[in-house]
Amino acid sequence: MLQRCGACQTIAYPPRDLCGCCWADSLSWVEIDAGGVFLAETTLHTSTNVYFRERMPWRIGVIKLDAGPTIIAHAHADAKEGARVCMLARTDKSGQGVFIALPERETPNMADDKALRELTCDPKHRRVLVTDVRHPTGQALARGLVRAGAGKVFLGVAEQWKPFVGRDELYALPNTEVAPLDLSDADSIADLTSSIGGKVDILINTAQHMRPGSAMTRRDAITARDEMEFNYFGPLRLLQSFGPAMRSRGADGANSAVAWVNVLSVFALANWPAYGLSAASQAAALSLSQCARGDFAGSGVKVVNIFHGPIDDEWHQPLPPPKVAPEALGAGIVGALQQGLEQSFIGDVAKDIETRWREDPALLERELTLARLMD
Amino acid sequence: MTTLQMLSTALLSGKVRVVDLTHTLDPDFPVLVLPPEFGQCQPFRVEEVSRYDERGPAWYWRRFSCNEHTGTHFDAPIHWITGKDLPNASVDTIAADAFVRPACVLDFSAEAARDEDFVLTSAHVQAWEEKYGQIEPGHWVLLRTDWSKRSGAAYLNMRDDGAHSPGPDATAIRYLLEERGIVGFGVETIGTDAGQGGHFDPPYPAHHFLHGANRYGLQCLSNLDQLPARGAVLVCPPLKIKHGSGSPLRVLALVEQSDA
Numbered sequence: 001m002l003q004r005c006g007a008c009q010t011i012a013y014p015p016r017d018l019c020g021c022c023w024a025d026s027l028s029w030v031e032i033d034a035g036g037v038f039l040a041e042t043t044l045h046t047s048t049n050v051y052f053r054e055r056m057p058w059r060i061g062v063i064k065l066d067a068g069p070t071i072i073a074h075a076h077a078d079a080k081e082g083a084r085v086c087m088l089a090r091t092d093k094s095g096q097g098v099f100i101a102l103p104e105r106e107t108p109n110m111a112d113d114k115a116l117r118e119l120t121c122d123p124k125h126r127r128v129l130v131t132d133v134r135h136p137t138g139q140a141l142a143r144g145l146v147r148a149g150a151g152k153v154f155l156g157v158a159e160q161w162k163p164f165v166g167r168d169e170l171y172a173l174p175n176t177e178v179a180p181l182d183l184s185d186a187d188s189i190a191d192l193t194s195s196i197g198g199k200v201d202i203l204i205n206t207a208q209h210m211r212p213g214s215a216m217t218r219r220d221a222i223t224a225r226d227e228m229e230f231n232y233f234g235p236l237r238l239l240q241s242f243g244p245a246m247r248s249r250g251a252d253g254a255n256s257a258v259a260w261v262n263v264l265s266v267f268a269l270a271n272w273p274a275y276g277l278s279a280a281s282q283a284a285a286l287s288l289s290q291c292a293r294g295d296f297a298g299s300g301v302k303v304v305n306i307f308h309g310p311i312d313d314e315w316h317q318p319l320p321p322p323k324v325a326p327e328a329l330g331a332g333i334v335g336a337l338q339q340g341l342e343q344s345f346i347g348d349v350a351k352d353i354e355t356r357w358r359e360d361p362a363l364l365e366r367e368l369t370l371a372r373l374m375d
Numbered sequence: 376m377t378t379l380q381m382l383s384t385a386l387l388s389g390k391v392r393v394v395d396l397t398h399t400l401d402p403d404f405p406v407l408v409l410p411p412e413f414g415q416c417q418p419f420r421v422e423e424v425s426r427y428d429e430r431g432p433a434w435y436w437r438r439f440s441c442n443e444h445t446g447t448h449f450d451a452p453i454h455w456i457t458g459k460d461l462p463n464a465s466v467d468t469i470a471a472d473a474f475v476r477p478a479c480v481l482d483f484s485a486e487a488a489r490d491e492d493f494v495l496t497s498a499h500v501q502a503w504e505e506k507y508g509q510i511e512p513g514h515w516v517l518l519r520t521d522w523s524k525r526s527g528a529a530y531l532n533m534r535d536d537g538a539h540s541p542g543p544d545a546t547a548i549r550y551l552l553e554e555r556g557i558v559g560f561g562v563e564t565i566g567t568d569a570g571q572g573g574h575f576d577p578p579y580p581a582h583h584f585l586h587g588a589n590r591y592g593l594q595c596l597s598n599l600d601q602l603p604a605r606g607a608v609l610v611c612p613p614l615k616i617k618h619g620s621g622s623p624l625r626v627l628a629l630v631e632q633s634d635a
Contacts, residue, residue, distance in 0.1 A: 159418075161405045161528040185402040186422050222414060314411075 001089070002067065003027040013069035032067040034087045038101055039064050041081045051093060054251065059115065063087065063101050073099035074115045078107040090119040090340045093250065093300035111338060120340030121202060121259035121302055124149035129200045131156040131181055131238065132207035134164045136313055137263070140330030141206060146173050148334050151255070154196060156207070158182035183207045183234025184226075193241040198249070203242055204261040204333060205235050210315050214276035224277045231281035232288060235262065239292055250300025259302050259337060262289045263329075266307040266350040269357045270365045274319075275310075304342055306333050309349025322348040389632065394607075396596045396626040397447045398523070400439070404446055404595075405531040407565050408538070416442040419623075443621040449613035450567065450582070450592030454620040457587030464589055466619035473558050473591060474612040478515040478628065479507070480602045483541070487520035491532060492571055493541035497550035507604045512556035515593070515609045518543070522563040523597035531565060542569025545580035552588045560585055561593030561609075561626075593626060602628055 003012040005019035006026030018025050041061040047053050061075040063085060079085045085101040092098045100119055103110070111122050123145050130145070132138045133155045145153045153176045157164075160180060171178060179196065182188045183205075209230035211223050218224070239260075246257035267275065268282035286305070293303045310316040312323040324347030332346035345354040356364040376384070385391040398404060406416040421439040425431025444450070451466045452458030463469055481503050487493045495518060504510060520541045522530070532539045542564065551557045560567055560581060567581035577583045585592055593611060608629040613622035 159405075161403075161531055161533075162408060163528065163533055182402070185418075185420055187402050226415075 001029045002032050004030045011068040013071055035066040036063040036085050036087055038079055038081050038083050038085045061101055073101050076102045076113045076116055078103040094298055121337040123337050125151045126201040127152040127199050128202040129154040131205045136326035137329050138206040139166050139170050140326040141333055144330045144334040146175055154179040156181035184229045186237055189237050189241045197242055197245045201255055201257050202259045206263050207234055210278045212275055214273040227278050227281040232284040246301050247296055247299040257301050259304050261304040263306045266309055266353045270368050272368045302342055307345045307350045309347050392630045392632055394598055394601045394628045394630050396598050396628055398595050398597050400446045406445055416444055419445050446623045447595040448621050448623045450621045452586040452589045455582045455586035457583050461589045466613040466622050467615045467617050475610050476515050476558050478517050478607045478609040479510050480517045480519050480604050482519040484519050484521035487541040491539045495543040495547045497546035500547055500550055510555045513558050515559050516551055516557050517561040517599055519599040520563050538570030540564040540570035542572050543581050544575055548581050548584045552584055559591035561596050563596050566594055567592040
């Protein structure tokens with residue numbers, strides 16, 4: 001996205017208060033064509049910046065965007081001078097928005113490029129902790145991560161004395177290791193941190209406790225407390241135990257810590273009373289993720305929020321479709337990491353809620369909370 | 376010498392030994408698993424308040440939480456619907472003398488080893504009495520199955536159709552209550568009823584009859600293999616929780632050492 005002048009349609013770069021062409025003050029952010037031409041390249045061999053000093057040599061280029069401006073950007077090794085390129089906007093390790101010029105068409109092992117990997121959280125070669133593989137989402141995700149070439153996938157399992165569907169197939173996956181982990185148990189988190197806390201590059205919290213019910217359809221706060229226990233206090237304990245080590249490993253060579261992933265219900269954005277108390281705990285979890293963004297700021301670890309609608313699992317059985325399949329959610333999480341996104345809405349319901357939330361949060365709230373009367 | 380003086384002397388000399396029948400309260404210790412639509416038993420959880428640090432420089436203390444039926448625990452009559460209207464039926468109102476009583480230990484560990492769904496019947500109890508003598512009124516009866524020697528998944532022994540562990544049927548419990556007047560029934564398993572006890576008639580007969588008769592249950596006991604068939608004295612006071620349906624507790628047994 002770049003700014004476009006509402007008066008003369010000129011695209012502005014870098015961002016400005018007034019149009020550099022006609023001085024109008026009606027600049028608005030719009031999606032622009034990602035295409036461009038790689039005009040010139042250079043390779044930096046020295047820098048006063050400590051980040052780049054450790055990563056020399058570093059190739060950059062000047063790109064003439066089809067949309068108008070000429071910009072300086074990071075360059076993928078396969079993007080060549082004189083050729084057409086495709087621009088990708090991402091946040092860098094410091095959290096700044098930057099561009100990287102990619103070859104126009106996909107090249108072999110394109111995702112392995114050093115400059116690109118600095119901007120994405122590709123699980124390939126990295127060590128990933130999936131906090132809950134009892135749930136089908138965690139299982140689908142673990143399979144997806146193995147397929148994506150993760151160096152190691154730690155499979156978080158609570159209450160190992162309780163069997164679960166899919167366990168044997170899951171445990172047979174290559175490059176995986178079972179990690180006893182119960183988010184409601186501070187001791188279990190501390191134990192796991194002491195054994196693998198220094199080598200988790202990506203942490204994906206899939207543990208969720210979602211139950212139907214609103215404030216007045218339930219009789220007590222027990223289930224709500226369980227929801228807060230798993231959906232809010234669980235991630236908080238994870239942040240307090242795994243977070244500091246990951247934050248200090250944001251530039252730990254090839255295997256640096258890169259992403260902290262929260263899997264959240266889209267009803268964290270606006271309450272849906274059918275699962276109203278679960279949604280309330282998800283809103284708390286969303287707020288916590290924003291707090292975590294502050295904690296991780298500048299560390300090189302991205303906080304990635306994945307939003308989903310009702311999952312096609314046993315706790316959402318009475319709901320009609322559309323529901324997001326665990327496989328789709330797992331694939332969406334892997335995709336978001338590969339692309340280096342910080343936020344992704346997966347499935348029809350999540351995308352629909354996102355659109356309505358962006359347009360008018362108050363109207364969305366009204367529609368969700370009055371849905372019962374509209375039926 | 377008074378009776379208590381004799382006991383004191385025996386305790387100090389080691390003539391009477393104290394055996395701990397309690398599992399450690401541990402977050403990993405299994406809890407009862409009910410069908411998911413029902414409320415669940417919360418496992419033991421603990422969080423640090425301070426540990427000689429900025430939160431409290433000279434002291435270490437923690438906050439714990441659990442269900443009234445987590446770990447080695449006591450079941451009061453109001454735990455079950457059959458005992459809901461009985462007098463003095465919650466842990467805070469039960470007369471304290473029930474917490475210090477003699478115990479008979481029925482060893483059916485060999486049977487439980489052969490059959491994980493072993494069901495104790497009145498015939499089994501009578502066979503035990505033929506060997507060891509009649510169970511007298513006011514005793515605790517403890518069923519030894521060596522189940523406490525199992526750990527992890529093997530302890531709860533969950534399968535697709537639920538838990539599989541030994542326990543009594545209605546005939547055994549009714550015999551112990553109606554013919555023998557026991558004060559309570561204790562087990563090594565997670566409940567006084569068998570893992571499949573929900574399918575018995577009536578469902579959960581131990582809970583149904585014990586608590587309906589204003590009697591008590593003890594679950595998740597260990598070290599029953601260190602007790603004699605007769606002659607041990609059980610010490611099992613639950614926490615005095617207002618309206619409590621039960622409570623985790625420390626269970627001790629006093630055992631007289633033979634002269635050998």
